[in-house]
Amino acid sequence: MLTAIWLLPLAGGLIVMLLPHRFAKWLGSLVGLGALGLAVYAAYAFDPAAHGYQFVERSPWIQQLGVDYFLGLDGISVWLVILNALISLIAILATPVDMRGAGRFVGLLLVMEAGMAGVFLAVNLLLFYVFWEAMLIPAYFLLWIWGEGPRPLYAALKFVLFTLSGSLLMLVGVIGEYVFTGGRTLNLPDLAAHPLDPAVQFGLFFLFAIAFAIKIPAFPMHGWLPDAYVSAPVPFLVAFAGVMGKTGAYAMLRILIPLFHHPVLWWDWNQVMPVLGVLGIIWGALMALAQRDVKRLVAYSSVSHMGFIVLGIFSLNAIGQQGAVLQMVNHGVIIPALFLLVAWIEVRTGTRDRAALFGLAPRMPVLAGVFLLVTLAALGLPGLNSFVGEFMTLLGAWGLSPGLAIAAAIGLVLAPIYMLRLFQGSMYGERSAPAGLHDLRGRELALLTPLLALMFGIGLYPYFLTRVMTSLGVPLPWS
Amino acid sequence: MVLIAAATYSVSYSADQAWSDLQQVSPIAAVVVALLVAMVLDLVLPRRAQGPVSAAITVIGLLASLVAALLLIDRGHTAYYQFAVADNFAVFFDVLFAVLGILAVAVSHAYLARRNFLQAEFYVLLLAATAGQMVIAQANSLVSIFLGLELLSIALYVMSGFARQDFRSQEAAVKYLLMGGFASAFVLYGMALVYGATGTTLIPAIAKSLGPGSSTNALLLLGILLMGVGFAFKVSAAPFQMWTPDVYEGAPMPVTAFMSVGTKAAAFAMIVRVFATGLPGLSGEWAALLAFVAAASMIVGNLAAIAQSSVKRLLAYSGIAQAGYVLVGVIAGGADGQASVLFYLAAYLVMNFGAFAIMVVLAGPDGDRDRIGDLDGLVYRNPVLGVLMTVFMLSLAGFPPSVGFMGKFFLFAAGVHHGFTWLVVLAVLMSVVSVYYYFRVVIHIWTPVEAAERRLRLPAAAGLAIVAAGVLSVALGIVPAALFGLAQAGAVPVAGLGGG
Numbered sequence: 004m005l006t007a008i009w010l011l012p013l014a015g016g017l018i019v020m021l022l023p024h025r026f027a028k029w030l031g032s033l034v035g036l037g038a039l040g041l042a043v044y045a046a047y048a049f050d051p052a053a054h055g056y057q058f059v060e061r062s063p064w065i066q067q068l069g070v071d072y073f074l075g076l077d078g079i080s081v082w083l084v085i086l087n088a089l090i091s092l093i094a095i096l097a098t099p100v101d102m103r104g105a106g107r108f109v110g111l112l113l114v115m116e117a118g119m120a121g122v123f124l125a126v127n128l129l130l131f132y133v134f135w136e137a138m139l140i141p142a143y144f145l146l147w148i149w150g151e152g153p154r155p156l157y158a159a160l161k162f163v164l165f166t167l168s169g170s171l172l173m174l175v176g177v178i179g180e181y182v183f184t185g186g187r188t189l190n191l192p193d194l195a196a197h198p199l200d201p202a203v204q205f206g207l208f209f210l211f212a213i214a215f216a217i218k219i220p221a222f223p224m225h226g227w228l229p230d231a232y233v234s235a236p237v238p239f240l241v242a243f244a245g246v247m248g249k250t251g252a253y254a255m256l257r258i259l260i261p262l263f264h265h266p267v268l269w270w271d272w273n274q275v276m277p278v279l280g281v282l283g284i285i286w287g288a289l290m291a292l293a294q295r296d297v298k299r300l301v302a303y304s305s306v307s308h309m310g311f312i313v314l315g316i317f318s319l320n321a322i323g324q325q326g327a328v329l330q331m332v333n334h335g336v337i338i339p340a341l342f343l344l345v346a347w348i349e350v351r352t353g354t355r356d357r358a359a360l361f362g363l364a365p366r367m368p369v370l371a372g373v374f375l376l377v378t379l380a381a382l383g384l385p386g387l388n389s390f391v392g393e394f395m396t397l398l399g400a401w402g403l404s405p406g407l408a409i410a411a412a413i414g415l416v417l418a419p420i421y422m423l424r425l426f427q428g429s430m431y432g433e434r435s436a437p438a439g440l441h442d443l444r445g446r447e448l449a450l451l452t453p454l455l456a457l458m459f460g461i462g463l464y465p466y467f468l469t470r471v472m473t474s475l476g477v478p479l480p481w482s
Numbered sequence: 483m484v485l486i487a488a489a490t491y492s493v494s495y496s497a498d499q500a501w502s503d504l505q506q507v508s509p510i511a512a513v514v515v516a517l518l519v520a521m522v523l524d525l526v527l528p529r530r531a532q533g534p535v536s537a538a539i540t541v542i543g544l545l546a547s548l549v550a551a552l553l554l555i556d557r558g559h560t561a562y563y564q565f566a567v568a569d570n571f572a573v574f575f576d577v578l579f580a581v582l583g584i585l586a587v588a589v590s591h592a593y594l595a596r597r598n599f600l601q602a603e604f605y606v607l608l609l610a611a612t613a614g615q616m617v618i619a620q621a622n623s624l625v626s627i628f629l630g631l632e633l634l635s636i637a638l639y640v641m642s643g644f645a646r647q648d649f650r651s652q653e654a655a656v657k658y659l660l661m662g663g664f665a666s667a668f669v670l671y672g673m674a675l676v677y678g679a680t681g682t683t684l685i686p687a688i689a690k691s692l693g694p695g696s697s698t699n700a701l702l703l704l705g706i707l708l709m710g711v712g713f714a715f716k717v718s719a720a721p722f723q724m725w726t727p728d729v730y731e732g733a734p735m736p737v738t739a740f741m742s743v744g745t746k747a748a749a750f751a752m753i754v755r756v757f758a759t760g761l762p763g764l765s766g767e768w769a770a771l772l773a774f775v776a777a778a779s780m781i782v783g784n785l786a787a788i789a790q791s792s793v794k795r796l797l798a799y800s801g802i803a804q805a806g807y808v809l810v811g812v813i814a815g816g817a818d819g820q821a822s823v824l825f826y827l828a829a830y831l832v833m834n835f836g837a838f839a840i841m842v843v844l845a846g847p848d849g850d851r852d853r854i855g856d857l858d859g860l861v862y863r864n865p866v867l868g869v870l871m872t873v874f875m876l877s878l879a880g881f882p883p884s885v886g887f888m889g890k891f892f893l894f895a896a897g898v899h900h901g902f903t904w905l906v907v908l909a910v911l912m913s914v915v916s917v918y919y920y921f922r923v924v925i926h927i928w929t930p931v932e933a934a935e936r937r938l939r940l941p942a943a944a945g946l947a948i949v950a951a952g953v954l955s956v957a958l959g960i961v962p963a964a965l966f967g968l969a970q971a972g973a974v975p976v977a978g979l980g981g982g
Contacts, residue, residue, distance in 0.1 A: 065963050065966060066963055066967075067970060132882065136881055136887070137882050137883055139881070140876065140881060143921075144928070147925070147928075148928060156925065160918070160921065163917065163921065164914060164918065167914055167917055168911075171911075171913055171914055172907075172910060174890075174891070174910060175894070175898070175906060175907055178894050178906070179898055179903070182895070182898050186899065
């Protein structure tokens with residue numbers, strides 16, 4: 004069944020690319036819906052009481068090297084698989100029918116969904132790497148061919164070269180891990196059972212962490228992000244920002260923590276990473292404060308939020324890591340909603356300049372209401388989803404070092420400033436916006452409804468998600 | 483050579499022995515028979531029939547050679563007083579070269595007609611070159627290696643100048659002749675010195691004659707150095723790569739396609755056979771030499787490729803860089819290192835030949851169209867070619883799930899395993915650079931153009947070969963175990979002394 008979760012969107016995507024454009028969106032949505040159905044069914048059949056991987060699929064792949072085709076689902080990946088399927092479906096539904104080459108666009112979105120699903124499902128390091136790299140190819144084409152702004156090609160190449168330099172170093176890490184553990188296996192549970200010498204861990208940690216930090220992106224590896232996010236077409240951006248960044252955070256949790264839990268030579272990486280997380284929180288928030296372009300503002304707020312996830316993961320305790328996973332899902336729900344709203348505002352007013360937007364609420368009351376809700380979720384209002392995640396993350400960070408938790412809380416203070424300033428400035432003001440702006444259409448509202456429902460649902464009952472994350476905290480002896 | 487050997491070593495050469503020896507070289511024999519038949523028929527047949535008939539004979543000969551090679555798997559031994567051998571290593575390369583020859587015929591057929599070239603002669607030369615490659619693959623003596631090398635090189639000199647009206651082609655042929663002559667001289671000098679130091683030209687016997695004092699034997703070390711230089715010329719590794727871009731650019735496109743893979747694979751067969759089998763005791767000495775060559779190739783090839791505006795030159799520099807990657811596996815040595823080399827050469831066959839084959843199809847009656855701009859909008863002019871060219875570029879760049887990725891993974895794993903981590907890290911960093919120029923090609927393929935309506939016609943045979951290469955480039959990446967198994971079988975200790 005797990006194979007179907009990645010194979011269905013891949014096969015569907017390739018077929019969609021070959022079909023005439025007018026069928027593309029509907030068939031693509033159907034495939035996306037099917038993938039979502041599979042993912043939800045997996046979660047439904049998931050046994051919350053059991054430990055370790057479930058629905059395991061395992062067969063020899065490269066026998067000579069002991070490399071297996073090995074898929075599995077546990078209490079962490081199950082939510083990310085669902086998130087991936089849901090957000091990809093929303094991305095497909097948000098694709099304008101009259102877009103140039105819509106068929107190829109939707110097809111590539113599905114192929115990218117397949118790659119990301121594979122990353123979340125793989126339990127073999129080489130298999131993981133193959134999916135990790137493979138998802139880069141559709142992302143590159145989506146970012147380049149359908150990119151907006153003056154330099155989509157530049158942004159796409161920058162993104163690819165950034166991520167690739169990281170992931171090729173990770174390839175050296177994969178090989179190093181394979182050689183140092185005796186060259187018998189690359190299955191993650193077996194590798195975790197053979198911890199290496201701290202000095203070797205130190206080196207390998209670096210090779211892997213660079214790749215993951217670039218993908219998230221975590222401070223200070225976020226150089227590619229503003230260019231890529233600004234030039235990305237919005238339906239792609241929904242999946243790109245909503246899910247692809249999570250693959251990096253997920254990989255930290257899945258690979259860095261269990262394989263290299265004592266990476267100490269010249270310094271202890273486990274003490275460096277949370278500091279980088281906090282720096283990301285503050286840096287992202289400060290940069291968001293300085294932006295006029297709304298898309299760029301949201302992009303930097305994303306850097307800030309991802310800092311919380313890194314901090315939670317490297318708090319190295321169960322509550323912080325559960326908070327981080329929760330935050331991955333939360334961010335994956337909120338950021339797509341924000342980008343969609345920004346895009347719809349741009350379509351109506353023709354601008355993304357914060358200074359040029361004013362008084363939209365009287366013209367578009369529904370949009371303003373939804374925007375307010377998403378804004379409040381993004382800045383962590385209790386009762387909505389982000390609050391729980393950030394709170395747990397900070398609790399975990401406090402357990403690690405109270406000073407770090409306090410520093411991270413600066414981000415919580417800055418978030419309302421830039422988010423509420425954006426909301427107030429664009430929605431209200433002394434003057435109303437010129438008449439003739441169409442309010443949120445029913446179709447657009449329907450697209451956001453599942454995301455809004457999740458913001459409330461996770462905010463009110465987060466235990467539904469966290470109760471299955473039994474494998475978190477240190478040490479991590481997953482069977 | 484065979485006769486001389488027979489006369490020197492033995493007076494009684496029985497018919498049984500002759501039959502047994504012939505069986506061992508049957509892949510070569512099949513190619514040579516096809517060559518002779520094609521040559522004679524060329525004189526007899528009317529001009530109009532020459533092309534198709536010689537193409538058919540060439541393909542039949544190569545298929546027969548392929549079957550003969552497959553029959554030899556696990557059953558080969560030395561022949562002709564150990565001058566030849568048909569171990570699995572040799573068989574692997576025989577198969578590789580037979581497949582390369584068949585693909586080359588499929589791709590060239592329409593091209594030769596379009597450019598109005600002499601067809602029969604082309605196929606005869608192609609068969610001669612293939613025979614030379616196979617002689618190298620099956621050689622078990624320095625003498626037979628040199629014989630194969632010259633057979634291959636001389637055929638290629640003529641093929642490079644095959645466009646007789648084209649000044650660049652003539653220049654390429656002369657350049658290749660001079661440079662290749664130098665390289666051959668180096669190799670021959672080196673072989674002579676090694677013979678002087680060890681008293682034998684048989685590769686397994688050389689390995690046996692090495693002793694503790696060998697690493698200070700100046701004669702031997704100088705011989706290794708000279709052979710290494712000659713081989714580096716042939717694989718187009720830096721700093722001996724100067725001829726490659728010019729020759730690739732000037733030679734007619736199918737010739738470039740053929741020799742970009744064939745020469746490289748044959749040269750690597752020589753390197754592995756001579757260095758890994760013949761001089762294992764001195765691996766420290768030649769590994770240092772080759773490590774420098776590998777590093778230089780990766781740096782020079784990748785950096786120079788960035789600035790190229792001709793696809794031929796770009797792929798030439800990319801080939802220099804790829805030679806550097808393969809050398810990592812050679813230097814690593816051991817069964818896994820050799821297996822990774824064989825795997826990568828097979829991978830290189832499908833992806834690099836595929837890329838060149840598409841350039842062959844693009845050529846017009848006036849000449850090759852190899853400016854990078856000639857690829858503009860390829861995917862809109864012919865979706866199959868456009869997508870497959872993208873696949874070949876991504877595979878050369880080493881993106882999973884393509885065969886290029888798996889090949890690199892095996893090479894680098896062997897490198898790290900045998901302690902050449904620094905070389906692997908360099909290779910990885912240079913791979914990032916390579917992505918930039920491979921993606922430049924991809925960008926041109928997908929750039930919309932005004933004249934997109936002008937659809938490109940794809941000749942059936944060439945189309946089949948290109949699609950096959952494309953399918954293999956992906957399929958062998960997803961399911962690499964089978965090919966890797968063959969490569970491992972080919973890599974088991976090559977020094978068969980028994981039999982013959």
